[in-house]
Amino acid sequence: MxxxxxxxxxxxxxxxxxxxxxxxxxxxxxxxxxxxxxxxxxxxxxxxxxxxxxxxxxxxxxxxxxxxxxxxxxxxxxxxxxxxxxxxxxxxxxxxxxxxxDAQGTAEATVYSVRELSEAERQQLEQTLVKRYSKNKFKLNNVVDPSIIGGIKIRIGNKIIDGSVSGKLDRIKRDIVTAN
Structure with missing residues (x-):
């Protein structure tokens, strides 16, 4: 087993x-x-x-x-x-x-950003995630990662939402390589 x-x-x-x-x-x-x-x-x-x-x-x-x-x-x-x-x-x-x-209707998310999120930003992000994923609460863990250049990347379980500048640049790079 x-x-x-x-x-x-x-x-x-x-x-x-x-x-x-x-x-x-x-x-x-x-x-x-x-x-x-x-x-x-x-x-x-x-x-x-x-x-x-x-x-x-x-x-x-x-x-x-x-x-x-x-x-x-x-x-x-x-x-x-x-x-x-x-x-x-x-x-x-x-x-x-x-x-x-799951029993409490809570989810955990790791948020990668270039700087520590302010309390207002954390609350706004938490409210957005609560609405989007129909949860009662989100526990946010903020990880400072300067390599993402700007924006944020969110990891919820095995799902990644990449709104970072480095992620966008990587997608553009892949598009250019596959177009040739």
Whole structure:
């Protein structure tokens, strides 16, 4: 079974657990912290994958590292250690966050611009995206990228809306090359 399918199943189970216990938002916040730790620490993955370190020792480290987590989140991570599935933890969290966002009518977008967007620009862009995509709210992550020259590029999931100057120049370049 592919890792994506397995990750989705764990995420679905966590989501259902969060709904049943009415701790969905708490799990969402806790798992975001876990995701940041796993993304920023390659040594943790190496430790958790090491075949000579027994699972009890790995779980002890995780209990110490994530002492403030709820028992449900911590037990899920410990279960993944027992089943030798620690490499899919970030993928599980990504699927879980998507499920929570879908349930709340929220979407996440990454906005690339040459400078930091002002609060008024962020609000206007968020309102436009809310109307266009029929969502309750958009969480915008602004990334400053001088290589786009001007305009903005928006990434929502796997969809990219490119209104940047560099994107327009690339399209013109492709048109010229294909015309010859």
């Amino acid at each position: 592919s890792e994506a399918v397995v990750a989705k199943r764990y995420a679905d189970a966590l989501f259902q657990l969060g709904e049943e216990k009415a701790i969905l938002e708490q799990l969402h916040q806790e798992l975001n912290i876990v995701h940041e730790v796993f993304q920023g620490n390659e040594q943790l993955f190496t430790f958790l994958k090491h075949p000579r370190i027994n699972n009890e020792r790995k779980k002890e480290l995780l209990v110490e590292a994530f002492a403030g987590l709820s028992t449900d989140a911590l037990n899920t991570i410990k279960l993944l250690v027992d089943r030798r599935r620690t490499e899919i933890i970030p993928s599980i969290i990504d699927h879980f966050v998507q499920l929570v966002n």
